[in-house]
Amino acid sequence: MHIEWDEHIGVTATGEGRYAADLTDGWVVGGGLNGGYLLSTIGNALSKVVPGKPDPIAVSAYYLSASVPGPATVSTRVVRDGGSIATLAADLTQGHDSRITVLATYGDLERHAGDVRTTATAPVMPPVEDCVPNTMAPPEIRNIATLMDRFDMRFDPACIGWALGEPSGTGHLQAWFRLNGERDPDPIELLMVVDALPPVTFDLGMPGWAPTLELTAHVRAKPAPGWLQVSHRTSNVAGGMFEEDCEVWDSAGRLVAQSRQLARVPRPI
Amino acid sequence: MHIEWDEHIGVTATGEGRYAADLTDGWVVGGGLNGGYLLSTIGNALSKVVPGKPDPIAVSAYYLSASVPGPATVSTRVVRDGGSIATLAADLTQGHDSRITVLATYGDLERHAGDVRTTATAPVMPPVEDCVPNTMAPPEIRNIATLMDRFDMRFDPACIGWALGEPSGTGHLQAWFRLNGERDPDPIELLMVVDALPPVTFDLGMPGWAPTLELTAHVRAKPAPGWLQVSHRTSNVAGGMFEEDCEVWDSAGRLVAQSRQLARVPRPI
Numbered sequence: 001m002h003i004e005w006d007e008h009i010g011v012t013a014t015g016e017g018r019y020a021a022d023l024t025d026g027w028v029v030g031g032g033l034n035g036g037y038l039l040s041t042i043g044n045a046l047s048k049v050v051p052g053k054p055d056p057i058a059v060s061a062y063y064l065s066a067s068v069p070g071p072a073t074v075s076t077r078v079v080r081d082g083g084s085i086a087t088l089a090a091d092l093t094q095g096h097d098s099r100i101t102v103l104a105t106y107g108d109l110e111r112h113a114g115d116v117r118t119t120a121t122a123p124v125m126p127p128v129e130d131c132v133p134n135t136m137a138p139p140e141i142r143n144i145a146t147l148m149d150r151f152d153m154r155f156d157p158a159c160i161g162w163a164l165g166e167p168s169g170t171g172h173l174q175a176w177f178r179l180n181g182e183r184d185p186d187p188i189e190l191l192m193v194v195d196a197l198p199p200v201t202f203d204l205g206m207p208g209w210a211p212t213l214e215l216t217a218h219v220r221a222k223p224a225p226g227w228l229q230v231s232h233r234t235s236n237v238a239g240g241m242f243e244e245d246c247e248v249w250d251s252a253g254r255l256v257a258q259s260r261q262l263a264r265v266p267r268p269i
Numbered sequence: 270m271h272i273e274w275d276e277h278i279g280v281t282a283t284g285e286g287r288y289a290a291d292l293t294d295g296w297v298v299g300g301g302l303n304g305g306y307l308l309s310t311i312g313n314a315l316s317k318v319v320p321g322k323p324d325p326i327a328v329s330a331y332y333l334s335a336s337v338p339g340p341a342t343v344s345t346r347v348v349r350d351g352g353s354i355a356t357l358a359a360d361l362t363q364g365h366d367s368r369i370t371v372l373a374t375y376g377d378l379e380r381h382a383g384d385v386r387t388t389a390t391a392p393v394m395p396p397v398e399d400c401v402p403n404t405m406a407p408p409e410i411r412n413i414a415t416l417m418d419r420f421d422m423r424f425d426p427a428c429i430g431w432a433l434g435e436p437s438g439t440g441h442l443q444a445w446f447r448l449n450g451e452r453d454p455d456p457i458e459l460l461m462v463v464d465a466l467p468p469v470t471f472d473l474g475m476p477g478w479a480p481t482l483e484l485t486a487h488v489r490a491k492p493a494p495g496w497l498q499v500s501h502r503t504s505n506v507a508g509g510m511f512e513e514d515c516e517v518w519d520s521a522g523r524l525v526a527q528s529r530q531l532a533r534v535p536r537p538i
Binding site (some may be wrong): 057058060062063064065080085086087098102103104105109112113114115116117118119120123170171191204213216218220221234235236237238239240241243254255258260262 | 326327329331333334348349354356358367370371372373374378379382383384385386387388389422439440471482483486487489490503504506507508509510512523524527529531
């Protein structure tokens with residue numbers, strides 16, 4: 001089967017640490033392209049920079065302007081390469097416009113298996129088949145969010161009141177997630193998964209697009225094949241901004257990625 | 270009264286976005302200088318880069334090598350300046366050695382007062398006078414951690430079992446914090462406060478220095494005068510690394526800073 005994801009985040013080396021990308025209109029949301037999709041594209045380029053260090057461990061992205069479908073350049077730089085990890089930098093540009101600037105630590109997650117003492121607890125959710133698919137979103141939403149055609153997302157019914165005009169007010173969303181074609185997840189994909197759900201502000205009765213200022217993701221292990229569970233929470237909506245904490249758990253019950261972003265609260269729609 | 274803090278983080282512009290610093294031996298801990306002190310020094314230089322945007326809003330630091338007392342250079346760069354915020358970059362170097370590379374969003378926190386809908390709850394702790402001062406640490410600890418002479422830190426007795434050889438195992442520390450001279454806190458100081466407590470791994474029975482790979486701090490408001498409350502938690506010790514989440518609350522009961530760092534678990538001492 002054709003796996004569209006690998007094509008969407010594909011990059012071609014053009015020399016001197018630069019990579020050409022062709023951003024797809026398949027990841028449109030609100031006024032731009034999904035920030036997670038863009039981060040995976042950058043992360044894919046960074047995975048090719050240092051031999052033997054293909055995996056993101058920590059990635060910090062500062063979003064400068066909204067990206068648009070079409071050609072883009074990822075310019076990479078090795079800040080420091082030594083020992084088991086490398087610190088890298090990247091800039092995504094379109095023409096003369098800077099879109100995203102990134103710092104990252106890359107390494108080999110196979111070397112990080114080791115001892116696991118996770119005290120965080122996996123999201124408690126009904127089975128996939130009892131959750132609410134994103135395909136139930138109304139056409140007017142799907143038309144401005146083509147990304148919803150890219151994956152199978154099943155919301156925990158306990159966190160979906162906002163879709164019925166009854167947000168819980170607690171600042172919590174969670175869902176099952178899997179890319180089209182039942183593609184099994186990998187570390188680069190996780191950079192997208194941490195920003196794929198609707199903004200957690202939906203659950204506070206604040207619908208609309210929430211532009212990310214900064215997002216840092218930690219990838220803590222290679223995910224096992226199968227469905228992922230994704231949880232978003234916020235606890236500090238203040239001064240026109242909010243933090244959004246994300247956890248991604250794999251089918252083996254391991255916390256494989258954690259992220260936090262700082263975003264602007266949505267403007268009323 | 271002489272306020273040593275302002276001298277310790279002081280920088281002098283030397284042209285073309287560069288600032289000279291003289292790192293003090295007053296912030297030594299383990300094999301280097303405290304990462305929070307270094308981040309405040311960098312943050313102080315960045316506060317001078319764009320007029321009208323003196324306050325850190327988001328700061329991401331990647332630690333490359335251990336800093337040592339003595340001269341250092343902070344090289345800054347404006348990535349994008351537009352609207353109410355500016356995205357900045359900085360590198361701290363000593364001679365030819367890169368120590369820390371940073372991305373940051375700066376602005377004016379006075380403009381971000383606005384609506385506050387914080388659902389996080391402030392640390393519940395006994396009054397300052399009933400908590401355990403860091404001055405009770407044994408001399409062999411204080412000798413390798415001169416930073417403890419820089420501030421008054423009072424640990425919640427409920428989270429101090431590790432000092433008596435009885436760590437709780439929950440991964441939680443909390444304390445009152447105030448700089449020497451009862452200096453009132455400001456946004457630049459908060460960049461240090463998020464990394465001033467001992468590593469949260471002390472509470473897991475893993476004493477020792479925990480080198481930070483990456484730390485991102487969000488400063489959400491100007492702190493009110495007086496004591497700060499600082500909380501550290503971890504929930505995912507795995508693969509030789511752990512995340513440490515920090516909250517800083519001011520004397521008015523506002524959550525003024527949140528940070529997360531990814532660090533290596535301490536080597537046995």
